[in-house]
Amino acid sequence: MRSVLQLIRSMFSNPKKLVVVLGATGAGKSKLALEIATRCNGEIISVDSMQVYKGLDIVTNKVTKEEQEMCPHHMIGFLEPKDQFTIVDFQEQTLKIISEIQGRNKTPILVGGTNYYVQSILWDFLLKIETNSELSNENEKERQKMYDLPNSELYQMLVNVDPKSAEVIHPKNKRKVIRAIEVYNQTGKPQSTLLEEQTQQYGSSLGGVLRFPDACVLWVQCDAGVLEERVHKRVDKMVQRGLLKELKDFHEEFNKERFVKGMSPDYEHGIFQSIGFKEFHNYLTADESVNEAMKDKMLKEATEQMKLATYKYAKYQIKFISRRIVNRSNTIPVYTLDATKPELWEEKVLNPTLKVLTTCNVHDFGNIIPEQTLTVAPLLNSNMLDTEGKILQTCNHCDGIMVAKHNLESHLQSKRHKHNYGKWKKSLSETSNILEERQQQLSSVDSTENEDNLLTNTSTT
The missing domain is CATH 3.40.50.300 (P-loop containing nucleotide triphosphate hydrolases)
Structure with a gap:
């Protein structure tokens, strides 16, 4: 039928x-x-x-x-x-x-x-x-070596071969940084140059x-508001369906060996990039000595973090x-x-x-x-795509965090930036007050010296 x-x-x-x-x-x-x-x-x-x-x-x-x-x-x-x-x-x-x-x-x-x-x-x-399927074992090993490098060192490699791409790729986005470096290594041209050629050919920035x-x-x-509520309910339902066991089983099978060797967990390869692993990391790796009350607290915090991330x-x-x-x-x-x-x-x-x-x-x-x-x-x-909007801007108030230009306004309105900006402004105000007090002290000293000089001159006369 x-x-x-x-x-x-x-x-x-x-x-x-x-x-x-x-x-x-x-x-x-x-x-x-x-x-x-x-x-x-x-x-x-x-x-x-x-x-x-x-x-x-x-x-x-x-x-x-x-x-x-x-x-x-x-x-x-x-x-x-x-x-x-x-x-x-x-x-x-x-x-x-x-x-x-x-x-x-x-x-x-x-x-x-x-x-x-x-x-x-x-x-x-x-x-x-x-x-990937065509890469030799040697190139695969080279890629793994790059994944194991610190973000700062890997990002500097990109700056050296393709500074224009470095302007739009965040230093913490390891996958895109490595991709751009691989493009250069395999073609001999910076990825930014190839993209510019593509733009000229097709008449589109994309x-x-x-x-x-x-x-x-x-x-x-x-x-x-409805979407946010659905996301929260979805995460709660995932927990009810067995999310914790699923995460724990995978964690023990693939990451436990890394811990024994003193290595950090791998959340940047394959399925481990999924939302959930990082958020439940503390809960999954909690020592057996941690009491139930603390575990419940860690579980609640992890669940909330997963809702926020999702x-x-x-x-x-x-x-x-x-x-x-x-x-x-x-x-x-x-x-x-x-x-x-x-x-x-x-x-x-x-x-x-x-x-x-x-x-x-x-x-x-x-x-x-x-x-x-x-x-x-x-x-x-x-057609409001701003090709310049992808260029990274540095916020000096937030520990030098790099933000894409089109996201800058949202960052400036964020709680994190406002908190850091407030601290900076308060520090600036305190510094200004100290300088003002110091200036007054110096002015007072100058005034006293002038009076002493005047008295000395009068006495001599």
């Missing part, structure tokens, strides 16, 4: 179309992608840099086995936890999968939170250098021509979509859907989506779309 239904659906679908579902963590993009796939003979491709790894299903929030049985899913759980997997690896494998899905007369649906990966599929903008100009891009959104990432996802997908010179139409109220899902999200898919010639849903369904217009491209 199912095969018959799929055959009927395929008669009304355009397999050459690509559907992309964007959205922040907790917005509802995975739910929408599943609804689309089951209605238009689709197959889902996960666009998540952490879900490609085996295990940690709770931490990485993988779709359930039941959901995966509803339609084929790709790019989920096929790598070992510590394997390196780059955006180039993802791009090559995903483009092949898209072609295979379309070859089966089915609709490929991209969905996930790693928007940089989405960007690499929609636009051909990546620098053409060797991928570079790259559109691979899928007719792609249908959907952006699931919701109010900030919501911070969700806000970053929204900013990335806006800056690098919607507002670029060679963008494609992006349709927004309001998922703020779950009770209005069909009215505000599902039915408008079916209408958009019909309009974009992805699938003809015909008469099943209610007449009163909202018509969603694509977002207008404001």
Whole structure:
């Protein structure tokens, strides 16, 4: 029966179309992608840099086995936890999968939170250098050596070979620093120079021509307050489902040996970059002598830290979509859907989506779309991308922290900056008062000396 239904659906679908579902963590993009796939003979491709790894299903929030049985899913759980997997690896494998899905007369649906990966599929903008799979063992060892270097030393290596890239890559972003150094080592040219050449070729600061100009891009959104609440509830639910055991088992299997050797835990490779490991580090590594009350406190603090980190990432996802997908010179139409109220899902999200898919010639849903369904217009491209905005600025009030220019205003309004600025201002005021008092003392001494000199002169006379 199912095969018959799929055959009927395929008669009304355009397999050459690509559907992309964007959205922040907790917005509802995975739910929408599943609804689309089951209605238009689709197959889902996960666009998540952490879900490609085996295990940690709770931490990485993988779709359930039941959901995966509803339609084929790709790019989920096929790598070992510590394997390196780059955006180039993802791009090559995903483009092949898209072609295979379309070859089966089915609709490929991209969905996930790693928007940089989405960007690499929609636009051909990546620098053409060797991928990880082609690197020799010698180069792999060299990369590992770079990962083991202190951030300051590694960053100086980048400054030496590509000072322009060093202006826009944060010293603590080890992955991007190493990537830029590798580009130089493999091509003999600075990454910044290659990107400038790409910009001149394609007329865009982001570079790259559109691979899928007719792609249908959907952006699931919701109010900030609602999104934050959903993120908090999601973390609480993850804890209830067994997050702690999952983290502890992985920690003991992969990091315990490092502790025995006196090495710090590895949170910069493979799946260990997932939000959760760093936040629960103190709890996971707590000594057995720590009492239960203290452990409960550490657990509560770790949970709160994970909520903060997850919501911070969700806000970053929204900013990335806006800056690098919607507002670029060679963008494609992006349709927004309001998922703020779950009770209005069909009215505000599902039915408008079916209408958009019909309009974009992805699938003809015909008469099943209610007449009163909202018509969603694509977002207008404001093309406000500031290429200079990525240049790093140094805040001398906050221990020399480096902040991207377009984030500077947010940093200046942050509690951290205001606190440090207040301390600096108070210190400046105290210094000013000391100098003023000292000046008065000196003036008093000068005045006394002048009076003494006057008396001496009068006496002599």
